[in-house]
Amino acid sequence: MTKAPKRFNPDRDVAPWTGPMRRYDIAKEVTICFLVVAVLTVGLAVVFSSPDDKAVTLQQWASATPVDFATTAIAELDGTSGTAGYGGPYNTASPGQSILGVSPSTIIGVHIPVDAAKDFVLSPVAALPDDPLAQQALRSYRSATSTQRATWDAAYETAIASQAASYRDGHLVVPLGNYGPVGVIVNALTQMARSGALDATMLTEQRFFSTDFTKPLLFLSDGNYLANKAAIDHLQGDQWGMMNETGSWPGQAWLWLYTMWYQVPGLSTSPNADLQVWAIMMVLTVVLACIPLIPGLRSIPRWTRVYRLIWRAHYAAKP
Amino acid sequence: MTSTPNATNWTGALRRSAERALPPEKLLPESQPSYVASWIYVFGALTMAALGIIIATGFVLAIMGPTWWHHSSTGHFINSMHLWSVELFFAFMVIHLWGKFFMAAWRGNRVLTWASGVVTFVISIATAFTGYLSQTNYDSQWIATQAKDGINATGGGALFNVLNFGQMLMWHITLLPLGVGILVVLHVLLVRHRGVVPPFAETKDGAK
Numbered sequence: 001m002t003k004a005p006k007r008f009n010p011d012r013d014v015a016p017w018t019g020p021m022r023r024y025d026i027a028k029e030v031t032i033c034f035l036v037v038a039v040l041t042v043g044l045a046v047v048f049s050s051p052d053d054k055a056v057t058l059q060q061w062a063s064a065t066p067v068d069f070a071t072t073a074i075a076e077l078d079g080t081s082g083t084a085g086y087g088g089p090y091n092t093a094s095p096g097q098s099i100l101g102v103s104p105s106t107i108i109g110v111h112i113p114v115d116a117a118k119d120f121v122l123s124p125v126a127a128l129p130d131d132p133l134a135q136q137a138l139r140s141y142r143s144a145t146s147t148q149r150a151t152w153d154a155a156y157e158t159a160i161a162s163q164a165a166s167y168r169d170g171h172l173v174v175p176l177g178n179y180g181p182v183g184v185i186v187n188a189l190t191q192m193a194r195s196g197a198l199d200a201t202m203l204t205e206q207r208f209f210s211t212d213f214t215k216p217l218l219f220l221s222d223g224n225y226l227a228n229k230a231a232i233d234h235l236q237g238d239q240w241g242m243m244n245e246t247g248s249w250p251g252q253a254w255l256w257l258y259t260m261w262y263q264v265p266g267l268s269t270s271p272n273a274d275l276q277v278w279a280i281m282m283v284l285t286v287v288l289a290c291i292p293l294i295p296g297l298r299s300i301p302r303w304t305r306v307y308r309l310i311w312r313a314h315y316a317a318k319p
Numbered sequence: 320m321t322s323t324p325n326a327t328n329w330t331g332a333l334r335r336s337a338e339r340a341l342p343p344e345k346l347l348p349e350s351q352p353s354y355v356a357s358w359i360y361v362f363g364a365l366t367m368a369a370l371g372i373i374i375a376t377g378f379v380l381a382i383m384g385p386t387w388w389h390h391s392s393t394g395h396f397i398n399s400m401h402l403w404s405v406e407l408f409f410a411f412m413v414i415h416l417w418g419k420f421f422m423a424a425w426r427g428n429r430v431l432t433w434a435s436g437v438v439t440f441v442i443s444i445a446t447a448f449t450g451y452l453s454q455t456n457y458d459s460q461w462i463a464t465q466a467k468d469g470i471n472a473t474g475g476g477a478l479f480n481v482l483n484f485g486q487m488l489m490w491h492i493t494l495l496p497l498g499v500g501i502l503v504v505l506h507v508l509l510v511r512h513r514g515v516v517p518p519f520a521e522t523k524d525g526a527k
Contacts, residue, residue: 010519014427017352017517024351026364033361033368037407041372044406045399052389052398053457089477097472104474111477211485213463218482221464230461241465246458249402252451254409254444274472289437292425302519306421311518314354318521 011298051247053233058202058216061225062193066167069193071160072223073186076116078153081222084116090218091115097275104275112214120219124201125188134188137181144180152180160186237262257281346511355515359418362411363510369408370503374496376401381492386455405447412440424516432509439502446499449491452481459484 006013062069075081079093087094088105089112096105122142128134141149156179159165165174172187192198202216220226227236235241243259245251261267261277270276291297301307308315379397380388388394416436425433448466452459463481470476480486 010426011423012426014517015520017354017514020353021350022353022356023349024355025349026347029361030364030367033364034371037365037368037372037404040407041369041400041404044403045396048399048403050395050399050402051458052395052454054389055456055460086471088474089471089480105471105476108474108477112480211488212480212483214480214482217460217464220460226461226464229457235461235465237465241461250406252444252447253406254413254447272472274469278469278473285437285441289434291420292430292433298423298425301421301423304421307423307519310357310359310418310422311354313356314518315521317353 011295011302012292048249051245051249053246056220056226056229057196058193058198058220059196061220061223062190062198065223065225066172066190066194067160067165068224070165070172070186070190071157072219073121073189074153074157074160074182075222076120076219077122077182077186078150078157079117080157081116083114083120083218083222086114097272099272099275099279114215114218116218116222119215120202121185121189124192124198125185127201128188128192128197131188133184137184137188140181141185148180151178152182155179156182156186159183238268257284340512341508345514348511351515352517354518359414359422360515362415362418365411366408366415367503367507369404369411370499372404373401373408376404377492377496385453385488389455401450405450409443409447412443416440422516423519426516427513429509429513429516432506432513435502435506435509439499439506442495442498442502446491446495449487449495452487453484453491455484463487 058069072081076084079085083090085093087096088108089110091110091114096103098106122138125131125134125138141152144152155177156174159174159177159179160172162175165172167173167190170191172183172190174183189198192201199216202219203210203213230236230241231239233246234244235246240256240259240263243252243255258277258281261280262273267273267276287294287297376397380394380401383391383394388398419433419436448462451462452466466481467476470479470481479490
């Protein structure tokens with residue numbers, strides 16, 4: 001039995017070209033293109049340069065907005081910060097985002113362990129051997145029951161949130177309350193950050209070489225300083241932030257579709273927005289790669305007839 | 320002494336197969352079908368030209384180190400060239416992609432050519448993204464802290480930690496450019512192997 005020949009499909013098949021040929025110098029085209037792009041690139045670099053806003057440090061944050069820094073520190077200590085309640089891959093505090101009841105981050109589990117209270121507050125303060133008051137406060141805090149620690153944390157959180165909280169004469173000043181040693185600990189951490197010592201301590205963590213900024217960046221992103229700066233630069237998520245650049249430079253414009261989904265009502269407020277947007281983008285990417293195999297989609301070029309513009313000389317020459 | 324072709328020799332079989340698929344006159348032709356006469360055809364070459372500038376400026380930045388450009392005016396200029404060549408690369412690539420879409424350039428056994436182009440586009444986005452993470456400035460801090468949530472939600476953050484500068488730099492200057500390079504070579508070889516897709520055959524009522 002012989003196989004029947006496939007019926008010709010204009011969206012899949014072509015007839016072999018039997019028409020005329022024309023001279024075409026690919027090497028010359030590529031060389032000219034390279035020179036044009038080189039000149040264009042140099043011109044754009046000379047005229048527009050490129051942005052370079054200095055990295056934000058913990059020192060800068062604690063110096064500019066010490067109360068916000070202290071507020072973030074107590075949130076790390078009592079487990080109410082973004083990082084403390086994040087979930088995978090940092091901890092198990094949250095079930096993670098899910099689609100159809102499946103949470104990939106929970107399945108993958110904890111691979112980059114972060115204990116916000118220990119890593120961002122307690123361990124750095126413990127690295128201050130010349131501050132006996134802070135060491136005494138740490139011992140009291142660590143030896144207290146979890147109920148007692150929670151009471152102190154909550155009391156300090158209320159105190160630092162009050163309008164009267166400020167930073168004066170080298171110290172955080174907050175209304176009196178039953179916060180035990182927590183005030184001393186947060187104050188010591190704030191002063192450590194303002195001196196610049198916290199940046200070094202969090203990065204090196206007893207290693208001389210380090211290129212991993214996970215912990216300092218998580219701590220920074222839990223506060224408002226980084227986000228407020230981003231809002232001024234139109235970089236927030238609801239400002240199409242991922243595709244923008246600091247200043248007026250073009251950013252990653254090719255991320256427009258990914259960023260767009262975060263502006264869509266429903267997705268913009270969904271607790272599973274990140275996973276949903278990634279799922280949508282994965283599906284769309286597979287569809288784009290598979291367009292030649294998808295009936296209907298692969299016919300769009302033939303239906304729209306934009307190809308007549310591209311090959312207008314060819315069609316004009318046809319009888 | 321003369322040698323005779325050996326059917327079981329892998330090297331010879333590979334060479335003969337390569338010669339069949341891409342004889343020199345097909346790899347570097349001096350003529351093209353008459354329909355290859357539109358500015359849209361230039362955008363593929365422009366994309367490769369921009370990639371060449373990206374690689375050249377990237378080499379300089381890699382040789383001098385990731386923070387050199389913050390304190391050297393020459394470094395800043397090279398970084399600016401790197402940035403603008405990336406912007407041009409994507410602009411040319413997207414125009415190339417749309418052009419090929421409206422030509423239905425996958426016709427005539429060219430599905431792999433289309434798919435390799437799409438995958439190159441996606442890997443290029445990942446390469447540019449890790450470049451933004453490797454700037455060692457405020458922009459890279461902000462992008463890292465924002466992007467982590469999406470990648471962590473997929474479970475990918477365990478292996479691809481956008482907050483780890485060292486890891487992102489290695490992806491940016493080794494693994495991802497290698498992927499883009501291999502895919503671009505494959506894509507170009509496929510284009511040369513299959514040739515440029517012909518126009519739709521038309522009747523007076525439209526394409527048939």
